[in-house]
Amino acid sequence: MQVDPQGPRKRDPLLVPVTGIFILLLIHALVFASEFLIPVTTAILGYFILNAPRRALARIGIPAPVAAGVFTISIATVLTLGGIALSEPLTEFVADIPRLIDRFLLTLTGPAGPFELFSRAAEATDKVMEESGTTSPMKVQVVGGGGLAASVATVAPGLMGQTIFAICLLFFLVASGDLFIQKAVQVADRFEDKKATVMTIRMIEARLGNYLGAITLINIGLGLAIGIAMWVWDIPSPWLVGVMATVLNFVPFVGAVVGALIAGIISFVAFEDAWAAFGVLGTYYALTAAEGQLITPALVGQRLRLNVTMVFLSVAFFAWIWSVMGMVVAVPVLIVIKVVCDAIPRMRKVGVFLGDAEGFVPAGSATTARAEPTRVDGPGT
Template sequence: MRQKPNWAQIGIFLSLALFVLDWASDFLIPIVAAILGFLIMRPVERSMSKLGIPSAITAFLICAVAGAGLTFAAWNFSHPIAQLAEDLPNMINDLRRMPSAAAETLDKLGEAAKAAEDAVASAKDEPAMAVKVVESTNFVSSLIASAPVVLGQIVLTIVLMFFLISSGSSFVRKLVESLPRFSDKRAAVAMVQQVEQKLGQYLGGITLINLCLGIVIGAAMAAWGLPNPIMFAVIAFSLNFIPYIGAVFGALLASIVGFNVYDDAWTAILIFATYMALTSIEGQFVTPHVISNRLKLNPTVVFVAVAFFAWIWSVVGMVIAVPILITVKVILDQTSSTRSVGLFLGGEGAGGNYLRGDDPDS
């Protein structure tokens, strides 16, 4: 008789897993990022090994290029982006000048908030404004305060990725050898190969697409006369790794800057529409053509995954949510007992085509 699942144990395990993911986020984020980077770069390491280049040299070159790219981006774009973030609250406050019903609503909400604040202040000895001044924070100061943690995570990711890549196939071979049965070993090899293929296909394609999209959006923002269009190109390239939310946030950011430049609501709306139109063309036509339909994922599951990892791992979680989801789907598709869950994670029309020709049971 088939044993029924113990839902109490499952619930306890999920609760503990959620707690650990949140509690150990500073440690787990670079670990997960390094493993994903290792799986993506493993085909490169194998190709270089066939040419007689040692895995350690390949790992050093890959990590050096990654470190140099991050250093270049931080050196050239961190200051204008930080300055934009510093000025953003004032830009949002300037939206009150917008001659529309939305601005009137904001003013009414501001008056209601002021009245509520006065009512609370009159009932206390200490004025509410004093608390407001003490709790106000500066974005640049908070960014500088968090810089050591972020830098430590980046260094840990690159160093761990170096050790994983330099180990060549020995890391995967030891993982396979630890499994007891031959069928398990074969399934593990197939799983690793599928994860490498799908992650490389997704991230390689999406990086190329985002690069082109960033150039196009940068040119469009330059045509609108916004300051520092290269910065908007970098923002568009980075934010488009975040499904759904990234495009909307980038468009809002561009429209807010546009309103402060032109002091015209219609121009800001047109800038927003331009940004969204370009990202919509990319999402509806370019990405499905460049990236195979076998990589389709359930849009609802993608959105929930992005929201979940944003909740526990902030911005980095939103970026790596889809690669993690792809990895989980590949693992679930490798066994018959979990294949129905993997089918649910797939998008409409993907179905069994996700691993077409790669079913280990076929």
């Protein structure tokens, strides 16, 4: 009887704690370097999306640097014109938020308001406490009373710097053509690995391009529909609400809820009628729900199949580490992770876990798993 000289492999007892420490350090690094990583991640995703159009222009004789200049100048122009067009109404709206909140609370707790009884009870409690002498004078000192507008003005320069950095990095990435893809292929040792690398990159480009193109068109249509609906309701600045709906709908789950609440508050302050506010809120959310449950699955569903729970967790995680911009890039990053996991045999189980029930592929169906598309459903997707 011959004994295997190697014997059964023992698991390293340090594997789990070292892996846990690495994950904690990685999360800390993502949070600590967020101001640098957010524009870098955005530029890399943009590079994958613009690679296919860049190759199409190259086939008609336009070199990569010229195509990169066209793309980045177009993006910068759209952002600049949009910022100029929206700067004045957004500034007025942000400066007016405290007054809107005060009017909203006054309407709720004032005479004939739905919470008038609670307001009277609170006043009666305060009066009893004052008469019993259980309260003492309290000194209140206001520090940094700049308000919300001052906070926005403080954040704006950093956001502008990150945007400029992302656009410049995107230019250099697109202008380099297929250089990074060639380097990735050169790093791989075997021919099969080189082929798999190219296929994975092409799959990432295709799925990100399909996702962003379809979602952008859907969100523009949703913004137009909501803008028209708000105009029918005769609320102030309906076009601004439509633009807000277009932007917020890039954030799955959260965008629809936040937009509906903002539209409801604006209508409640404008009309001072709770039923009208609920009508506006319901109209907004009904349109986003119809988009998320009917239109998006019909146009994007056969290409993007992702576990809805994992999409929600991804949005929550990136919102925690990268705030609002993290919620925007959460789904594209999850798409990239899904494609990479599907391409690596040792990670294919993770890819199956990230997919939905319809995307499940039995073990051994490697070719089908690699070709299986992904989907993102849900209201406000």
